[in-house]
Amino acid sequence: MSQPLQYNELRRDPILGRWIIVDTTRPRLPESVLRKDYQDEITEPQNCPFCPGNEKLTPHEIMAQRQPGTAPDSPGWSVRVFPSIHPLLRIEGEPERAAVEMYDMHLGVGAHEVIVETPEHNLQLCSLPDEQVESVLWTYRDRILDLHKDHRLRYVLIFKNKGYAAGATISHSHSQLIATPVTPRTVRQELEGSRKYFNFNNRERCVWCDMIKTELDLEQRIVLVTKNIIAFCPYSSRFPFETWVLPLNHSHDFTHLGKTEATDLASVLKNILGRMNRALNNSPYNFVIHTAPNLASRSGHWTTIAGDFHWHFEIIPRLTRVMGFEWGTGFYVNPTPPEMAAGILRNA
Amino acid sequence: MSQPLQYNELRRDPILGRWIIVDTTRPRLPESVLRKDYQDEITEPQNCPFCPGNEKLTPHEIMAQRQPGTAPDSPGWSVRVFPSIHPLLRIEGEPERAAVEMYDMHLGVGAHEVIVETPEHNLQLCSLPDEQVESVLWTYRDRILDLHKDHRLRYVLIFKNKGYAAGATISHSHSQLIATPVTPRTVRQELEGSRKYFNFNNRERCVWCDMIKTELDLEQRIVLVTKNIIAFCPYSSRFPFETWVLPLNHSHDFTHLGKTEATDLASVLKNILGRMNRALNNSPYNFVIHTAPNLASRSGHWTTIAGDFHWHFEIIPRLTRVMGFEWGTGFYVNPTPPEMAAGILRNA
Numbered sequence: 001m002s003q004p005l006q007y008n009e010l011r012r013d014p015i016l017g018r019w020i021i022v023d024t025t026r027p028r029l030p031e032s033v034l035r036k037d038y039q040d041e042i043t044e045p046q047n048c049p050f051c052p053g054n055e056k057l058t059p060h061e062i063m064a065q066r067q068p069g070t071a072p073d074s075p076g077w078s079v080r081v082f083p084s085i086h087p088l089l090r091i092e093g094e095p096e097r098a099a100v101e102m103y104d105m106h107l108g109v110g111a112h113e114v115i116v117e118t119p120e121h122n123l124q125l126c127s128l129p130d131e132q133v134e135s136v137l138w139t140y141r142d143r144i145l146d147l148h149k150d151h152r153l154r155y156v157l158i159f160k161n162k163g164y165a166a167g168a169t170i171s172h173s174h175s176q177l178i179a180t181p182v183t184p185r186t187v188r189q190e191l192e193g194s195r196k197y198f199n200f201n202n203r204e205r206c207v208w209c210d211m212i213k214t215e216l217d218l219e220q221r222i223v224l225v226t227k228n229i230i231a232f233c234p235y236s237s238r239f240p241f242e243t244w245v246l247p248l249n250h251s252h253d254f255t256h257l258g259k260t261e262a263t264d265l266a267s268v269l270k271n272i273l274g275r276m277n278r279a280l281n282n283s284p285y286n287f288v289i290h291t292a293p294n295l296a297s298r299s300g301h302w303t304t305i306a307g308d309f310h311w312h313f314e315i316i317p318r319l320t321r322v323m324g325f326e327w328g329t330g331f332y333v334n335p336t337p338p339e340m341a342a343g344i345l346r347n348a
Numbered sequence: 349m350s351q352p353l354q355y356n357e358l359r360r361d362p363i364l365g366r367w368i369i370v371d372t373t374r375p376r377l378p379e380s381v382l383r384k385d386y387q388d389e390i391t392e393p394q395n396c397p398f399c400p401g402n403e404k405l406t407p408h409e410i411m412a413q414r415q416p417g418t419a420p421d422s423p424g425w426s427v428r429v430f431p432s433i434h435p436l437l438r439i440e441g442e443p444e445r446a447a448v449e450m451y452d453m454h455l456g457v458g459a460h461e462v463i464v465e466t467p468e469h470n471l472q473l474c475s476l477p478d479e480q481v482e483s484v485l486w487t488y489r490d491r492i493l494d495l496h497k498d499h500r501l502r503y504v505l506i507f508k509n510k511g512y513a514a515g516a517t518i519s520h521s522h523s524q525l526i527a528t529p530v531t532p533r534t535v536r537q538e539l540e541g542s543r544k545y546f547n548f549n550n551r552e553r554c555v556w557c558d559m560i561k562t563e564l565d566l567e568q569r570i571v572l573v574t575k576n577i578i579a580f581c582p583y584s585s586r587f588p589f590e591t592w593v594l595p596l597n598h599s600h601d602f603t604h605l606g607k608t609e610a611t612d613l614a615s616v617l618k619n620i621l622g623r624m625n626r627a628l629n630n631s632p633y634n635f636v637i638h639t640a641p642n643l644a645s646r647s648g649h650w651t652t653i654a655g656d657f658h659w660h661f662e663i664i665p666r667l668t669r670v671m672g673f674e675w676g677t678g679f680y681v682n683p684t685p686p687e688m689a690a691g692i693l694r695n696a
Contacts, residue, residue: 009685011584014555015541016534020584021681028588028683029692088681101562103583157677184677186364193363207363214449235451236359236368240376288677329505329532329636333369333436335376337357344377 005092008108010182018185021088021108043171045121049085050172052077052119059083062113063142065135078132079139080116081177087112088178095152095181111147111156111179115139118173125162125173126273134266136175140289141255143177147294148255153179154297155187163284166318183293190290191309198308208310209250211235221338223345224271228264231272233338233345238316240336241280241345243272245313252309254291269313272345276317279348284318353440356456358530366533369436369456391519393469397433398520400425400467407431410461411490413483426480427487428464429525435460436526443500443529459495459504459527463487466521473510473521474621482614484523488637489603491525495642496603501527502645503535511632514666531641538638539657546656556658557598559583569686571693572619576612579620581686581693586664588684589628589693591620593661600657602639617661620693624665627696632666 006025013020042048049057052075061072061082070076083091089110096107117136118128125133144156160175161167183191197207215221215232223243224231231245245268247261257265276285291311326332354373361368390396397405400423409420409430418424431439437458444455465484466476473481492504508523509515531539545555563569563580571591572579579593593616595609605613624633639659674680 013582013584014545014559016537017541018584018586019679020586021679022585022685023681023683024685026683027685027688029688100583101566102558103562180677180679184679186678189364189678193365197362210450211362214451218449234361235448236361236366237370238366238368329528330534330537331367331369331528331532333371335371335374337370337372337375340375340377 005090007090007093008088010089010106010108010180012104012106012182014103016185019106019180019182023088025108026086042169048121048170048172050080050114050116050170050174051121055080058114059085063139063146065139075119078119079135080119081113081139081143084112084114084176089180106181109181110153111177113143113177115143115158115175115177116172117175121172123173124273124277125160126270126277128173128270130263130267130270133270134262137257137262137266137269140175140177141257144291145255147177147179148296150179151294151297152181153294154183155180155293156291157184157187157288159286159288161284161286163282163318166284166286168284187290187293191293194308194310203307206250206308206310208246208312212246212248221342223275223342224268226264226268228261229268231268233342235338237334237338237341238332240319240334241276241317241341242334242338243276243315243341243345245269245272245315246310250307251311252292252306254289254311272315275345275348276315279344280317280319285315286318287313287315289313353438355438355441356436358437358454358456358528360452360454360530362451364533367454367528367530371436373456374434390517396469396518396520398428398462398464398518398522399469403428406462407433411487411494413487423467426467427483428467429461429487429491432460432462432524437528454529457529458501459525461491461525463491463506463523463525464520465523469520471521472621472625473508474618474625476521476618478611478615478618481618482610485605485610485614485617488523488525489605492603492639495525495527496644498527499642499645500529501642502531503528503641504639505532505535505636507634507636509632509634511630511666514632514634516632535638535641539641542656542658551655554598554656554658556594556660560594560596569690571623571690572616574612574616576609577616579616581690583686585682585686585689586680588667588682589624589665589689590682590686591624591663591689591693593617593620593663594658598655599659600640600654602637602659620663623693623696624663627692628665628667633663634666635661635663637661 009022009024011020011022045051048054055073059082061080064077064080066077089108089112091111093109095109098105117125118132140158147153147156156179158175158177194207212230221232228248230248231243233242234244292309357370357372359368359370393399396402403421407430409428411429412425413427414425437456437460439459441457443457446453465473466480488506495501495504504525504527506523506525542555560578569580576596578596579591581590582592640657
């Protein structure tokens with residue numbers, strides 16, 4: 001008889017409405033958290049589960065860009081996607097939501113996938129050929145579109161942790177995807193904030209489009225502009241060298257990406273990450289894509305967001321420590337003004 | 349002729365309404381951020397500006413608990429408060445708020461103070477005599493009450509960074525205070541969330557009081573209960589071993605602290621920090637006090653919060669790294685369920 005599936009718990013804060021994933025299936029004792037033995041970074045190719053030839057070390061692949069005639073879970077791929085070996089959320093099962101005493105709990109149903117960006121163990125994302133980066137972007141799009149068919153899932157988040165300090169446990173270049181059965185709080189607040197601005201302006205102006213126009217007028221915070229894409233350090237950057245990358249033409253949904261835009265985005269992303277590496281001595285970074293939620297799910301009250309939201313990448317180099325003040329208030333201190341950061345990145 | 353005062357800038361995110369302090373007076377280049385030369389931890393007593401005899405290394409003291417007959421800015425104190433030598437916000441000047449293109453800016457007026465908790469260079473807060481910890485608590489209260497007389501200031505945040513990884517730059521035991529001319533976003537959301545629950549329940553039940561009752565019923569997440577104070581690991585803890593400390597009797601304002609409650613709180617705080625040290629190998633931590641905003645300021649729309657808010661300490665050991673997923677969503681992953689964490693702390 002097979003073991004019943006074990007799920008983590010999604011728990012909601014009764015005051016802030018913030019969701020937390022509590023790892024009830026692999027709970028860690030302080031010794032393990034302190035010794036960090038579950039989070040040593042794997043850097044040697046022979047032990048690397050993301051290297052070609054080691055496909056058996058990962059769960060079965062979900063999709064891959066691969067050479068014709070090569071079999072799944074074997075070499076021959078250029079981008080490969082599979083479920084995380086320790087998934088925070090599982091795709092199987094019904095999303096069960098229940099009261100636990102006065103609290104709100106949701107069974108950890110969702111998805112947690114790994115997107116290996118290249119078969120080359122030692123190449124960073126910013127050193128890949130442009131077409132390879134574009135291939136990674138199309139893979140992001142394909143995975144979001146596929147998971148949006150699943151009505152249980154309300155949001156698909158693509159993110160990348162580069163470097164140990166940024167949360168990576170394996171050095172081989174990869175991104176991750178987490179699909180959640182609830183809309184994450186920051187995303188919801190961003191959607192709500194964008195809509196408020198839109199409504200205030202007679203439902204005619206997108207706050208992101210207005211920001212792009214302002215930045216183009218002022219120039220001082222722009223890092224790079226191409227025909228389709230803009231990269232700038234936002235006026236109220238939380239972190240030194242925080243950089244946002246957006247399409248110049250209004251679009252609320254990353255999956256609507258067109259071919260010329262994708263080519264442009266790949267080259268801008270590569271360019272920005274390269275500049276950060278040079279200016280910031282290869283420092284660790286995170287990026288996340290913020291895009292429209294799954295409109296087919298119960299978060300259907302967002303179906304009219306086409307006009308008010310604007311997809312974007314947020315890239316955050318991990319240079320500073322976050323102090324108690326910042327956890328306690330959501331009020332960040334940024335030691336490097338974005339005008340200065342943008343100037344340094346432009347010259348890097 | 350004296351130099352005109354220089355202010356940092358408070359900048360508001362146009363989408364989320366989050367305020368950022370941008371350090372425009374001492375902007376840091378990447379070399380400085382990377383080399384961390386402005387943030388080396390000072391650990392030697394002879395260089396320590398917080399040690400008795402070195403008072404001249406700090407700005408003039410604002411207040412001190414001192415032996416009768418000793419002069420300000422000289423030894424003889426047990427707790428000493430002075431402005432930060434690099435204040436993020438300055439007490440002088442009018443709070444100027446202005447539009448900068450489409451953005452919202454506020455001159456960096458406010459307060460940033462240091463509270464040295466003991467003259468002993470090598471004693472941690474959890475190793476001080478109970479009366480000394482109580483003395484620190486009364487100092488917190490006195491500083492909040494004093495700053496609340498200033499109608500420009502909307503919120504006074506007391507916090508502590510212990511250990512380099514938690515943001516401390518000097519090892520000598522101290523806390524900090526930042527008073528802001530705007531209500532910080534997390535605090536505002538907590539006040540709003542508490543009020544929503546209160547209103548939903550016929551304006552009769554405080555969410556924090558209900559949480560206390562639930563935790564007392566269930567017992568599993570409680571670390572310690574005394575006559576006046578409870579300490580528990582919250583149901584939706586963001587971080588392993590996150591612990592909240594609250595008064596059992598409803599009170600929205602930390603400055604209403606009574607004598608017996610203060611004695612009890614001092615001993616609970618000391619006890620919890622000691623347990624964390626033992627269970628977590630002296631790991632760095634932060635704590636913050638969440639209390640009512642300045643009701644005399646323009647944030648007067650909170651004047652009726654007496655029923656719905658409940659002051660508390662949030663203590664956060666700094667064990668885990670925060671990954672891109674978490675910055676991108678406000679959706680935290682906690683590897684140690686709070687039920688397990690509470691059990692470990694109870695036995696430590």
